[in-house]
Amino acid sequence: MATTETTSLPSHTPGTTHTLLKHSFGGADAARSAYLQAGTHADEHPGLLVLQHVIGQLQVLEQQGRILGHIVIVPFANPVGLGQQVFGQMVGRYNLANGENFNRNFPDITQRLIAELKHNPPAKNDLPAIKALFAKALTASAPNETVAANKYWLLKQALEHDILLDLHCDTSSILHIYANLNQRQRALDLAVATGVDAVFLEDEAGGLPLDECYAKAWKEVLKLDLVDTAHLGFSATLELRGQADVDDDIAAEDARGIIRFFQREGLVEAGADAVEAPCRSPVTVYPLEGVSHLLAPATGIVAWKKQIGDAVEVDEVIAQIVPVDGVLGAPRYAVLSNVSGRLIARHHVKLARSGQKIGMLAGTTPLPERQTGKLMGL
Numbered sequence: 270m271a272t273t274e275t276t277s278l279p280s281h282t283p284g285t286t287h288t289l290l291k292h293s294f295g296g297a298d299a300a301r302s303a304y305l306q307a308g309t310h311a312d313e314h315p316g317l318l319v320l321q322h323v324i325g326q327l328q329v330l331e332q333q334g335r336i337l338g339h340i341v342i343v344p345f346a347n348p349v350g351l352g353q354q355v356f357g358q359m360v361g362r363y364n365l366a367n368g369e370n371f372n373r374n375f376p377d378i379t380q381r382l383i384a385e386l387k388h389n390p391p392a393k394n395d396l397p398a399i400k401a402l403f404a405k406a407l408t409a410s411a412p413n414e415t416v417a418a419n420k421y422w423l424l425k426q427a428l429e430h431d432i433l434l435d436l437h438c439d440t441s442s443i444l445h446i447y448a449n450l451n452q453r454q455r456a457l458d459l460a461v462a463t464g465v466d467a468v469f470l471e472d473e474a475g476g477l478p479l480d481e482c483y484a485k486a487w488k489e490v491l492k493l494d495l496v497d498t499a500h501l502g503f504s505a506t507l508e509l510r511g512q513a514d515v516d517d518d519i520a521a522e523d524a525r526g527i528i529r530f531f532q533r534e535g536l537v538e539a540g541a542d543a544v545e546a547p548c549r550s551p552v553t554v555y556p557l558e559g560v561s562h563l564l565a566p567a568t569g570i571v572a573w574k575k576q577i578g579d580a581v582e583v584d585e586v587i588a589q590i591v592p593v594d595g596v597l598g599a600p601r602y603a604v605l606s607n608v609s610g611r612l613i614a615r616h617h618v619k620l621a622r623s624g625q626k627i628g629m630l631a632g633t634t635p636l637p638e639r640q641t642g643k644l645m646g647l
């Protein structure tokens with residue numbers, strides 16, 4: 270039977286307690302396991318609803334005896350962020366206490382792990398031994414501050430599993446996935462199962478988000494040839510469209526996509542009721558170095574000329590900036606694409622300041638100014 274555990278974080282302010290929930294399906298001794306969470310950025314809510322559907326679908330599969338692996342779900346990953354409201358508006362991306370992005374600066378265990386792997390190398394593909402070394406390397410950094418302890422706990426959970434799926438969303442966006450170059454095929458499998466047609470692969474994005482800290486640990490094991498790619502841990506960030514795309518029917522379908530991926534990974538038995546993924550356009554893989562952030566060339570109202578998901582060419586007009594403080598008949602400023610690819614996201618900003626990011630383009634060719642390890646914005 271599925272179980273639920275509650276964990277309390279160190280106190281934030283006198284009289285308050287923040288807790289995290291963890292639902293577990295299938296046996297902890299199963300050969301393969303997966304970990305899912307949503308809401309690290311507490312103002313991104315599509316994933317919170319999708320996980321409730323995943324939980325419901327797993328409960329049915331459990332009754333049918335079809336859960337083959339171990340699946341752990343943390344239905345909300347950031348209780349501190351969920352409580353951050355300023356004058357009725359949620360501020361969930363950054364910690365109001367210090368301005369830090371909630372999905373940056375997770376513990377980096379690589380240095381301690383390298384020492385552990387050197388002194389106590391596990392047998393090749395001995396996953397329990399490898400995960401025990403991850404836990405040992407992480408334990409040395411246990412923090413006391415509430416948000417740091419939250420990140421520590423999330424990474425600790427994730428590193429116990431073969432698969433990490435972190436559910437996020439953009440502001441206004443098409444579905445897309447971020448994953449590591451080491452795991453191209455599994456990223457494509459996830460994309461096909463969930464109906465995603467835009468996948469971003471990177472070696473190292475930088476900034477220490479959760480998925481990167483997980484991937485960095487496995488990369489050290491891979492470098493020493495202590496694991497093959499079939500056993501290598503897989504982490505991906507699934508971007509579930511835009512913040513406003515919270516819809517029960519869409520969430521149910523997204524959850525079915527995640528279950529399809531679990532069937533492919535052998536975590537869930539595929540039954541006669543297995544439904545094929547909806548047929549969408551072929552998956553395109555973009556290097557993270559090919560992402561271009563669209564900047565407003567002037568101050569004014571953003572008038573979009575392209576929809577999210579539209580194909581774009583170099584020098585094509587994506588939007589116009591309409592100045593509202595110019596002379597009579599002042600011209601608009603064109604926002605041009607610097608890549609051939611697609612418009613992935615349009616940010617919420619309607620009145621842009623000169624130089625402000627207003628959207629994200631994906632090109633298939635790396636851009637010279639984009640450097641590995643420095644690919645993540647704030």
Ligand SMILES: [Zn+2]
Pocket residue numbers: 310313372437438
């Ligand atoms: Zn996010």
